[in-house]
């Protein structure tokens with residue numbers, strides 16, 4: 001039997017009802033905060049990711065689905081392509097490519113779609129997973145550098161999780177400073193690691209040389225006591241970065257968004273500057289980050305674009321759904337009316353009635369004239385129908401239908417012309 005590829009999965013009903021409820025809620029919230037949707041391709045030139053996410057990150061060094069795309073015609077060139085492991089790079093590429101900066105205003109863009117990383121699959125970690133993300137990007141004159149943008153974004157996330165009904169989330173906040181701060185911090189880490197790095201895992205030994213900041217991502221239990229004793233990033237922030245971070249915290253305090261400072265959280269992508277954050281949830285086990293994000297003030301320039309500071313986040317939709325389910329959330333879209341044709345020749349009448357109801361905006365489904373009434377009742381219940389409508393010879397002749405409320409068992413005879421009104425109640 002052919003099966004879905006390792007790390008990928010089929011999303012089936014009724015789970016997909018919950019996915020859709022989440023997506024329609026987030027679209028509603030994005031509209032309230034004046035975001036607009038952007039859709040970028042699922043594959044891009046490989047260099048987009050190596051130049052933005054960073055060569056030394058786990059994502060680029062070992063998790064990307066990359067292939068050499070052969071030229072099919074003389075006019076084409078062969079190139080290395082990659083299934084997007086994340087969407088920020090694609091959004092910033094599109095921002096530059098289409099000159100969105102020319103408007104001089106802030107772009108507030110959101111996306112919902114699949115991402116691909118060749119990670120070791122486990123609960124909450126897949127090779128094809130879905131992100132709901134957003135980016136605020138624009139020229140500094142449009143206010144893109146302001147700590148108010150950071151606070152606005154974090155407040156929206158708190159609102160979003162609250163309105164979805166997710167309790168028990170925690171906002172972990174940090175500042176990774178600007179490029180100069182991180183160069184000094186990396187130097188300090190390199191020195192602090194020198195006498196101890198030989199006791200650490202092989203990944204850390206490599207990172208200590210190439211990008212010591214990434215040592216903080218290490219999950220190997222034996223390395224943790226060493227990592228705990230390393231210098232902290234906060235001591236290396238310059239004055240503007242320190243002030244920026246203080247302003248973000250002050251605004252979050254003012255609007256009542258709770259957070260915890262976590263200085264180890266440096267995030268697994270190289271483009272971050274200043275504010276970084278994750279929202280975690282206890283119901284997720286090892287993969288506890290429901291979402292992550294941060295500022296990326298130099299990203300546009302590193303992709304040959306204009307100065308365009310930005311901040312964004314991506315929710316792991318798979319994990320958000322798991323977290324909601326761990327709190328008992330479920331969604332089962334139901335139909336209003338289940339039509340039960342009773343006896344030979346009744347299918348066409350059921351179809352006609354279903355057609356009328358659906359055109360009038362009432363959700364309906366119908367069975368088959370060969371089903372016994374008992375079976376139709378069972379199917380109506382399975383579909384979660386509020387009402388069952390019996391369509392038999394007598395009903396058709398009288399143009400009046402027996403309508404039974406499956407909740408309270410009440411049954412009434414309703415003339416065809418009043419059915420819609422009745423069912424809408």
Ligand code: HAM
Nearest residue numbers: 086088125126129289290291292293294312313314316
């Ligand atoms: P990220 O932290 O790599 O950030 O991913 C964001 C979220 O995607 C994670 O918190 C997690 O919930 C989910 N996620 C990541 N990998 C997997 C996986 N293999 N399976 C299931 N879920 C996963 C980014 O991608 C940045 N682009 C976020 C961002 C936007 N930063 C600024 N703007």
